[in-house]
Amino acid sequence: MNVPRLGGPTLSLFRIVIGLLFTLHGLTSVFGLFGGNPMTGEAIALGTWPGWWAALIQLVCGTLVLAGLFTRPAALLASGSMAYAYFVVHQPDHVLPLRNGGELSALFCWSFLLVAALGPGSWALDNLLARRRDVRSVPAVPVAEPGSMVV
Structure with missing residues (x-):
């Protein structure tokens, strides 16, 4: 078994599962889906501190981490919010x-800290966007005309 070969996909799967679970918590608290907030069974009132804001962080950061988009900053914010909690x-x-x-x-705090430190893994939108940026930033090499001198 080649561990380095499996490291990227394994980290991606870990990130996806953690992001999905965090997103579900956010959906539950912000919109009252899946039975609502575990404490009340309803959505948290709009703007309530700190619960609604924490749920918004769960929803936004969980979705970003799930997709692997702006993974490190989203995971760091999610980790900090769970440390606060x-x-x-x-x-x-x-x-x-x-x-x-x-x-x-x-568990969420340390899981998100791990994702922030190690990155999104190989299956992430961050990697796809980085590859597209790299392709665009490669300067075009001038091609000399046949018979001309290149200095």
């Missing part, structure tokens, strides 16, 4: 995530 919402109740209900925040 852990330390402000969960950690005051108890130090251990198992006791304070913060396991999901901690």
Whole structure:
């Protein structure tokens, strides 16, 4: 088994799954889909701090990470929002995530930090856009006319 050959696709699959799960949390809280917010069963009221803004970050960053577009900044913002959720919402109740209900925040925080550090993997829109940019930025090489001297 060639681990480096599988590294890019494996990281891509990890990013896709984490992005999808985060997006689903955002859809649940912003629009009330899939049974709504786990606490109330409804969408979070527009503009409510910090819940609605956190849900918006989940929706936008989760979608970007899922697609592999602006992956590193989106993953870094998502990681930071989950660190905030852990330390402000969960950690005051108890130090251990198992006791304070913060396991999901901690897992998302570290998962997104990993994606921000390692990048999107091989299957990402970021890579496709980078290749297109590289093709456009290659300067055209002048071709000499037959019989002319090139200095």
